[in-house]
Amino acid sequence: MNKVYTGKTKDVYALDSGNYLLQFKDDVTGEDGVFDPGANTVGLSIEGAGKAGLRLTTYFFKKCLEAGIPTHFVEADIDAQTMTVVPATLFGEGLEVICRFRATGSFMRRYGKYAEEGQALDAFVEVTLKDDERQDPPISEDALDMLGILSKAEYSILKQRTQEIACLVKDELAERNIDLYDIKLEFGRDQHGDILLIDEISGGNMRAFKEGVYVEPLALTELIVSN
Template identity: 35%
Template sequence: MSNAPLHPVVGELLYEGKAKQVYATEDADWVVMRFKDDATAFNGLKKASISDKGPINAKISAHLLGLVAAAGVPTAFARTLSPRDQLFRRVEIVPVEVVVRNVVAGSFAKKLGRPEGEWLARPVVEHFYKSDALNDPPINEDAAIVLGWAAAWELACMRERALRVNEVLLAFWAERNIDLVDFKLEFGRADGAILLADEITPDGSRLWERGTGRHLDKDVFRRDLGDLGDTYRELHTIVFGTAYRAE
């Protein structure tokens, strides 16, 4: 594996997701991830552009990925290049999303008929097949192995690391009077190892203000609870202690 390029040149657009673009660099081992202002929900059915969302998510993600890396979870994140651009190790994304839940909410509440807000006795790890065409259906580890999406050792590694990430993030948000209800992670392969990839943002996490249950995450957009830009700017202040100012 090559060292991260010192002055990466943003090359061709490799692919575009709902919230980020992935660009090649002059070094095939490294990519630039560009955070867009786009917000989507219900697998792209609902869309909007939210000013400041890209740079705020980028900054929060870099901060949280740094914290989990310091806690011993290997990540693909290298460094921030600009408010929207970050350098990452290029990985082969494992098409199995890992969700960790501390509190009943969202699809878990709906499919199991439980009220939102019930704390689980211990974290629950769920798996979803990463497929926009199929709307990311829930799967179990056995299906992922038999259908060739991940090896048993990879799933074990992803589970253990997701639970470690949960410990770090639960404590981080609790110090800020926020309950980490659930979150989604993506992992990837590089040089035969598993790395935490993609992002950790309020797009893929549920963050509830302690006591009030006020939503400080993308549910504000999904459920029309208010202005998502205001919510993300508030989160910036909570995380960094200063109001967000565009650079």
């Protein structure tokens, strides 16, 4: 295998088959030792986080495929903490797409003058550029199109798929009496130019609460996959 990318929460290797291997780490994003799915730095390392993230990702990627939502998932080896995926190209140098069902985190930091913490939101979708130097700035549909990152037609597909996936996850959590506040997703283009879900769907990129108490990423995996 040839390592082609060292990421915050996973490393990427090129395989002879043309596919790629993602190696999940125990590192999670956050600041000052506190987990935050919206942070752009590694905040702490949690033993077992990589395996838990992969278990939940595998669960939800299979659910997406059953629902006809295209992803880059091929197979996973939970014990090795690896996932094999098909090649996909990023939009620009990468986008993060957030779907919000309740106001919290960076939404409150930006719009707190008009919103209340925990306020219900109607599957609000926002896109940010993966740009650590500029603190992952939000970007509009028009700007994405004008800068040649994502066409308006592609944005429409991206938004629809984001809401479909987020609602799928939300419904799964709701069956366990867990309230999904927000979720961060990533997308790319396959070899045919079609948009597909990439990266992961794990406790490390969502905020969820049960009876008003925040559910840690490892605990979320146990609540979803083990029940």
